[in-house]
Amino acid sequence: MKTLFLNPPSFDGFDGGAGSRYQARREIRSFWYPTWLAQPAALIPDSRLIDAPARDLSLEDIRPVVRDYELVVMHTSTPSFHGDVKVAEALKAENPNILLGFVGAHVAVSPEASVAASDAIDFVAGSEFDFTIKEIADGRPLSEVDGITWKRDGAVIRNPERAILHDMDQLPYVSPVYERDLVIEDYFIGYLLHPYLSLYTGRGCKSRCTFCLWPQTIGGHTYRTRSPEHVIEEIAQAKKMFPQVREFFFDDDTFTDDRPRAEAIARGLGKLGVTWSCNAKANVPYDTLKVMRDNGLRLLLVGYESGNQQILHNIKKGMRIEVAKQFSKDCHKLGITIHGTFIVGLPGETRETIEETIRYAMEINPHTIQVSLAAPYPGTFLYDQAVENNWLVNEAKEMVQGEGFQISSIAYPHLSQEEIFEAVATFYKRFYFRPRKIADITMEMLMSWDMMKRRLREGVEFMHFLRAREI
Ligand code: SF4
Numbered sequence: 001m002k003t004l005f006l007n008p009p010s011f012d013g014f015d016g017g018a019g020s021r022y023q024a025r026r027e028i029r030s031f032w033y034p035t036w037l038a039q040p041a042a043l044i045p046d047s048r049l050i051d052a053p054a055r056d057l058s059l060e061d062i063r064p065v066v067r068d069y070e071l072v073v074m075h076t077s078t079p080s081f082h083g084d085v086k087v088a089e090a091l092k093a094e095n096p097n098i099l100l101g102f103v104g105a106h107v108a109v110s111p112e113a114s115v116a117a118s119d120a121i122d123f124v125a126g127s128e129f130d131f132t133i134k135e136i137a138d139g140r141p142l143s144e145v146d147g148i149t150w151k152r153d154g155a156v157i158r159n160p161e162r163a164i165l166h167d168m169d170q171l172p173y174v175s176p177v178y179e180r181d182l183v184i185e186d187y188f189i190g191y192l193l194h195p196y197l198s199l200y201t202g203r204g205c206k207s208r209c210t211f212c213l214w215p216q217t218i219g220g221h222t223y224r225t226r227s228p229e230h231v232i233e234e235i236a237q238a239k240k241m242f243p244q245v246r247e248f249f250f251d252d253d254t255f256t257d258d259r260p261r262a263e264a265i266a267r268g269l270g271k272l273g274v275t276w277s278c279n280a281k282a283n284v285p286y287d288t289l290k291v292m293r294d295n296g297l298r299l300l301l302v303g304y305e306s307g308n309q310q311i312l313h314n315i316k317k318g319m320r321i322e323v324a325k326q327f328s329k330d331c332h333k334l335g336i337t338i339h340g341t342f343i344v345g346l347p348g349e350t351r352e353t354i355e356e357t358i359r360y361a362m363e364i365n366p367h368t369i370q371v372s373l374a375a376p377y378p379g380t381f382l383y384d385q386a387v388e389n390n391w392l393v394n395e396a397k398e399m400v401q402g403e404g405f406q407i408s409s410i411a412y413p414h415l416s417q418e419e420i421f422e423a424v425a426t427f428y429k430r431f432y433f434r435p436r437k438i439a440d441i442t443m444e445m446l447m448s449w450d451m452m453k454r455r456l457r458e459g460v461e462f463m464h465f466l467r468a469r470e471i
Contacts, residue, residue: 001070001099003044003137005037008087009052009059010080030189033182033198035251036103037075038174040133041181047137049181059090066091071099071137073125076114078106078377085118092120101136101148103129105217109379111149112156123150127218128165128203165203168226174199175238184242191299191339191368192277193246194454197238201231201265205253207281209305210315210381211346215253217379223257232268239274247298250278256288257281263291270295277301282324289330299337299367302327307360308353311346315382321360328364340366344427345374345410345420347385354423358430367440371427373408373420386410393417 031054041049048069052062066072072091076084088100101123107114108126115124125132125148132147142150147162165171175197178184184195202225205215215221235248248269255278256262262278269276277299284300306312309321331338342361344354361369376383376392386392386409393411411417431437445452 001137001139002068003041003047003071003073003133004066004069005034005041005047005049006062006072006074007034007037007049007051007053008074008076008080008084009057009062010083031187032189032251033178033187034075035174035199037073038177038181039171040073040130041177042172042174043130043134044137049177051182051186054186055183059087062087063090063094066095066098069095069098071101073101073103073133076102076104076106081106081114081117085120088120089118099123099136101125101133103133105213105377105379107149108217111158115149115151116156123148127162129162130165130171132162164220164224166224168202168224169230171226173234173237175234175241179241184245189249191301191337192249193275193298194450195242195245196247196249197242197245198249198251199234199238200252201226201250201255202252202258206257207254207318208316208381209303209318210385211343211374211376212253213377213380216381217377219253223252223254225252225258225261228261228264228268231265232272235269235274235276236272239272246275248274248276250276252279254281255279256284259284259288263288266292266295266297272296279303282319282327284327286330286334289327289334289336293334293336297336299339300331301339301341302366303341304361304364304366305341305343306346306349306353307357308348311348311353314348315346325364328366332365338364338366339368339370340364341370341372342427343372343374344423345408345415347374347382347391349374349412349415349420351415351419354427358427361427361431362434365436369428369431371424373424374410376409 034049034051037049041047050057050062050065074084074088084102088102092098092100099122100120102114102121103125107124111124111126115121123136123142127147129147132145135145136142142148143159146160149156149158151157178197184197187196188194189196202223204219204221204223205212206221206223207215208221238245238248274296275298276296278297278301280300280302282302282304304324305315305317307321312319312321328338340361342357344357374382376386391410391412393409408417408421411420441455445455
């Protein structure tokens with residue numbers, strides 16, 4: 001079947017697509033690659049991938065395109081689901097002959113309700129959907145495809161689960177799909193060099209953080225990996241394909257979960273002479289950091305979450321504050337840049353712990369930070385905990401507001417939704433508006449005209465974000 005993969009049009013600047021862990025519009029316009037859609041697209045020759053938000057495409061732009069397709073696969077998320085259903089209905093009205101399916105963590109968690117949400121949705125595919133979609137595109141009857149929930153004569157049918165993929169080298173490279181269908185310059189992430197290119201070298205995370213969506217819904221808690229040779233070969237090809245790429249990013253949940261493998265990949269990348277970065281937990285020992293740094297590692301994206309040890313226990317982070325501090329010192333010593341991510345409003349949060357976390361962030365001093373509101377996505381332990389304890393604040397369980405920015409969905413008897421919400425802006429201001437940080441960022445801008453233009457643009461967007469919060 002002629003197949004279209006679609007990251008649907010959504011809120012202006014909404015990064016909720018098939019590669020985004022926090023589905024929301026960011027403080028600074030940025031997009032992750034739609035890698036989860038590119039992967040099945042790589043299995044289906046002559047398919048096409050459209051990333052509407054990153055390309056700034058509207059529903060009116062997409063409508064005529066679906067006339068040429070037989071199968072349309074749309075990625076959805078909890079915050080965007082209702083809007084995505086409307087897009088699906090419009091596309092089905094445009095071409096009633098298409099078979100239309102939804103994929104993503106939201107439908108993995110609620111397959112029956114999702115497929116029943118509209119007549120326009122023919123099936124939903126939860127968990128890992130790469131080979132599920134390939135089988136459908138190959139024409140296999142829906143009744144014989146594992147991993148889907150679908151409708152027959154109005155009845156909702158749930159097929160057997162699809163077996164989890166263990167041999168990750170079976171997955172073809174995504175970079176040829178990026179080359180065919182995407183404009184890589186569309187993908188901006190504030191802390192990565194531009195243009196960057198990101199892909200996965202494995203799926204799943206050994207940790208069990210209670211708020212974390214992907215391992216609890218799609219990826220699982222075993223880190224299943226591609227072989228180092230497979231990864232290095234793809235990067236070698238991608239380097240030739242995209243000579244303009246300044247940085248490769250490995251978006252595995254925790255690339256450093258398997259240290260010998262991380263070091264083996266690093267050595268291969270070192271031979272290629274590329275600059276790269278990845279997600280890491282704040283527990284990587286100095287020796288491994290050094291091997292990675294010596295072989296082109298520029299930046300680590302590190303989920304610190306909180307500066308309060310009890311909160312880290314509450315969320316099952318499996319991390320000790322003193323280990324994270326040592327790790328941060330080691331990175332500074334080696335010249336590895338850190339983008340640190342923090343969350344306010346996690347279970348156990350108080351005014352005092354917010355203050356403690358802000359001070360902690362200033363002490364460990366990542367180069368840049370991201371501060372998020374605790375987001376109880378359905379399918380996570382945090383969501384169940386929030387429902388059980390009556391922490392959810394809005395009946396409709398909305399997770400973003402009209403413009404697509406995250407809203408605070410959790411409150412505690414001792415800490416209101418408003419206080420949690422305002423803490424994000426306070427955190428950013430306290431972290432960035434201090435002489436040491438201003439000097440760091442000014443120096444970075446003075447070293448490069450590109451960086452100057454970029455930081456000025458981001459600065460304007462960031463101030464707009466702060467003003468929107470009326471702080
Ligand atoms: S370590 Fe990171 S990716 Fe793994 S479960 Fe925790 S937050 Fe998620």
